[in-house]
Amino acid sequence: MTTLVGASACNRERVAKEGKVTQAQAEEYLRDAVHMSSEGVLLEPSAKGLTSIERVRFGEIAQEMRRPAAVCFVERAIQTMSPGEVEGEQAWVGVPEGQIKLRARVSVDGGVLATEVLDSGFDDEEMENCLLEMLGKQRFPESRDSFAYFVDVYYWVSLGFFREAGTERFAKALRREQAQAARRGLPCLRGRVSPGAYEISALNLFDRDGDTVVNRVERGSLDPEISTCLAQAFRAVKIHSEPDAFIRPAAMDVEFVVAEDGAVSFDDERWLELIELEEQAERERKKAELLGDGVDELEPDGFEDPGASGPVDMGPRGPAEPPGPSGPRPEGPAKDPGAGGGAKPGAIKPGAIKPGALGPDGSEADPQKDAPKADPSAPEGTPDEPPQPSERDPSTPGVKLDLSPRR
Numbered sequence: 590m591t592t593l594v595g596a597s598a599c600n601r602e603r604v605a606k607e608g609k610v611t612q613a614q615a616e617e618y619l620r621d622a623v624h625m626s627s628e629g630v631l632l633e634p635s636a637k638g639l640t641s642i643e644r645v646r647f648g649e650i651a652q653e654m655r656r657p658a659a660v661c662f663v664e665r666a667i668q669t670m671s672p673g674e675v676e677g678e679q680a681w682v683g684v685p686e687g688q689i690k691l692r693a694r695v696s697v698d699g700g701v702l703a704t705e706v707l708d709s710g711f712d713d714e715e716m717e718n719c720l721l722e723m724l725g726k727q728r729f730p731e732s733r734d735s736f737a738y739f740v741d742v743y744y745w746v747s748l749g750f751f752r753e754a755g756t757e758r759f760a761k762a763l764r765r766e767q768a769q770a771a772r773r774g775l776p777c778l779r780g781r782v783s784p785g786a787y788e789i790s791a792l793n794l795f796d797r798d799g800d801t802v803v804n805r806v807e808r809g810s811l812d813p814e815i816s817t818c819l820a821q822a823f824r825a826v827k828i829h830s831e832p833d834a835f836i837r838p839a840a841m842d843v844e845f846v847v848a849e850d851g852a853v854s855f856d857d858e859r860w861l862e863l864i865e866l867e868e869q870a871e872r873e874r875k876k877a878e879l880l881g882d883g884v885d886e887l888e889p890d891g892f893e894d895p896g897a898s899g900p901v902d903m904g905p906r907g908p909a910e911p912p913g914p915s916g917p918r919p920e921g922p923a924k925d926p927g928a929g930g931g932a933k934p935g936a937i938k939p940g941a942i943k944p945g946a947l948g949p950d951g952s953e954a955d956p957q958k959d960a961p962k963a964d965p966s967a968p969e970g971t972p973d974e975p976p977q978p979s980e981r982d983p984s985t986p987g988v989k990l991d992l993s994p995r996r
Contacts, residue, residue, distance in 0.1 A: 627749030627835040628662070630654045633741040636732070646730050654727065654742070661719035662686075662746045663836060667794060667803045669713065672840045679755070681748065681838055687711035688745040693724050695740060697732045701725050707741070720744060749835030762828065767841040768861040770823045774845075775853050777818035784847045787811065791823045791841045797834040799827050 630651045639647070665685045673682035687710035694702045704724045711717055724742060732738055753759040770791075778787065790807040801824050808816030828839065845855050 628655065628659060628746040629744070630658060631743040633743070634729075634738065635740070636738045643730055650727065650729065654723070654744075657723045658720060658744055658746070661716060661723060663794060663803055665713060665716050665719065666836070666838075667792065667805050670792065670838060684748060685711065685713040685716045686747040687713075687716070688743070689717065689720060691720065691724055691742040691744070693727065693729070693740045693742060694737060695729045695732070696737055697735055699729045699731045701727055701729070702737065747835075748838065750831065750833045751837045752831060753829065754837070759828070763839055763841070764857065765861065765864065766826045766828065767843060768855075768857040770826050770841070771843045771845070771855040772858070772861065773825065774819045774822035774843075775855070777815055777822065778845055778847060779853045780851055781815060782811070782847055784849050784851075787845045787847070789819060789843045789845065791820075791843070793823065793826050793839050793841070795828050795837045795839065797831055799830045801826055802836065 632647050632651050634647060636643075662685060669683040669685055670681055671683055673680060675682065689706065689711055690708040691704060692707050693704050696702050701724065704721045706717060706721065709717055729740060771789075774789075788809065791804060793804040794802045796802050804820060804824050804826075806816050806820040806823060808819075811819075823841065826839075826841070828837070831837070843855055843857075845853060847853050
């Protein structure tokens with residue numbers, strides 16, 4: 590009977606096989622984990638009767654070991670990988686992928702005394718040595734019975750999923766990223782190399798988010814500092830994200846041409862300029878639409894928007910003038926009928942008679958005598974204030990009517 594505790598890419602959380610399982614069940618569990626994920630770690634401690642806390646701790650250790658093991662794979666892959674053919678199809682050769690079973694002998698205090706390889710499917714010896722070195726630095730739970738024990742470690746790794754590899758969409762996106770990287774690398778060659786053509790081969794390894802983890806540039810006849818500069822330019826290449834991916838490789842080839850006058854160019858330079866000009870024109874067109882240009886054009890359905898032929902009169906823009914105060918207005922100084930106005934006898938100018946200027950019998954009203962008496966219960970206010978609508982006036986905008994049942 591045995592206990593398996595592990596962590597893999599198919600399940601981001603810690604996974605533990607509860608209780609005792611047979612060796613056949615453990616091997617089946619391992620096969621399923623390998624088929625479901627591109628990389629992972631499983632631990633099989635020899636200690637018997639592990640508590641739930643110890644199983645959780647072993648699960649945490651398995652999760653922690655995934656990162657340094659992945660570093661071993663990535664650092665080795667960037668050195669050995671290259672595009673090639675396998676059975677007549679485009680593939681990657683020299684990938685340090687495989688499965689391995691290691692054993693760590695643990696002391697009483699949790700330190701690793703020795704490590705060894707029990708079984709390995711890796712063809713790369715450097716990959717095995719890196720994993721053994723990583724395992725030798727690991728700490729495990731202390732022994733409860735003051736005896737040393739051992740832990741079997743299962744590790745597997747491969748490139749993983751890459752759904753859009755070989756598609757036209759990915760090829761076009763990678764071509765643009767490659768051209769932009771070449772444009773960033775122009776200063777690396779300008780004034781530093783002799784005239785001629787220089788072919789650059791680059792390899793980038795991307796994570797699931799599309800960012801470059803590590804890259805390399807085949808410098809050929811270039812100086813090391815120039816290839817380092819170009820590697821920095823190609824490191825900014827980014828591709829689309831894939832949540833289920835582990836490591837996705839992409840190869841890029843660029844040819845730089847250095848003229849006699851020192852000018853540096855690269856293939857796809859004109860193509861990149863045309864693509865950017867088309868995108869800029871499209872942005873300008875959309876901006877013009879948002880700003881209202883071309884409103885008289887027909888809609889895609891062939892109909893015009895209401896009011897497209899001209900502006901619609903929506904009424905006065907400013908607020909209406911407030912009504913004047915009620916009651917008679919004080920009269921100004923009398924004017925000479927013959928002075929400048931030119932008014933004809935018997936003619937009354939419009940608006941000359943104000944409301945309240947005549948009394949009930951038709952005679953001139955006394956402003957103080959005939960003025961309407963103020964209501965004592967009315968709210969006080971200044972004469973220049975416009976009348977405020979009642980809070981219970983249903984015609985006033987924003988009024989909230991109380992429609993609740995009466996109590």
